[in-house]
Amino acid sequence: MTRAVTRRKALFLALVAIAASASACKKRVGLCARCHMKIADEAHEIEIEWADGNKSQYDSVVCAVYGWQNPSLVSPKRMTVHEYYTGEPRDAAGLVFVQGSDVPSTMGDDYVPVDPANVKKFEADHGGHDMRLGEIKLGARQKDST
Ligand SMILES: [Zn+2]
Numbered sequence: 001m002t003r004a005v006t007r008r009k010a011l012f013l014a015l016v017a018i019a020a021s022a023s024a025c026k027k028r029v030g031l032c033a034r035c036h037m038k039i040a041d042e043a044h045e046i047e048i049e050w051a052d053g054n055k056s057q058y059d060s061v062v063c064a065v066y067g068w069q070n071p072s073l074v075s076p077k078r079m080t081v082h083e084y085y086t087g088e089p090r091d092a093a094g095l096v097f098v099q100g101s102d103v104p105s106t107m108g109d110d111y112v113p114v115d116p117a118n119v120k121k122f123e124a125d126h127g128g129h130d131m132r133l134g135e136i137k138l139g140a141r142q143k144d145s146t
Contacts, residue, residue, distance in 0.1 A: 032059035034066055037106060044106075046081050047089075050074040060107040061097060062142045069138070079133065081113040084122065090115075092133045099136075101128030111136060 030039055033056040039045050046064040048056050052074045058064035061081065068076045079092035084103070096119050097111035103126050105112075111131075114122045119130050 030057075032057065032063050034058060034063040035107070040106065043082055043087055046079065048076050049078045049080070051077050060105050061111040061113065062105070062107045062109075062138065065111065065133070065136050066138060066143065068133070069136075084112050084114045085118050086115075096130040096132060097136060098122055098126070098128040098130045101126035107142070109142075 031037065032039060033048075037059050039057060039059045044059060046058040046061060048058070048064060048067055050056070050071070054074070056067060058067060064079055064081070068079055080089045081092050081095065082088065083090045083095060090113070092113065094116075095113045096116050098114055098119065099111050100109065101112055101122070103110075103112050112122070112126075112128070114130070122128075123130065
């Protein structure tokens with residue numbers, strides 16, 4: 001086999017792998033991109049938009065932050081979460097995340113996205129302490145929950 005034929009064969013196999021990967025992603029709509037649990041409903045869906053325009057959905061802030069902090073091929077561009085009080089999808093960069101509250105999540109101890117204007121009320125009602133997205137440091141158990 002010539003070198004040119006080998007390269008074409010390698011390119012063909014790479015394209016088949018990419019197509020198969022894209023097909024597999026389509027089958028996972030409605031499942032968390034990290035832990036593959038079913039996303040309960042749209043109000044709990046968290047989305048990361050990647051630099052190439054693709055998007056991934058997650059079932060909890062812990063899973064989304066893991067994806068945000070450990071991108072496989074492309075850098076994350078934007079994370080959209082549902083703000084606790086309004087339920088509206090918001091850019092995570094404009095919110096704070098409260099850890100250690102009494103608000104449950106599918107992944108146990110999670111980070112609740114709250115508008116900075118409401119964080120004092122939230123913490124008075126539910127406890128916890130707030131931080132920005134870039135300040136979140138996942139614990140060992142949260143990193144291993146795949
Ligand atoms: Zn998950």
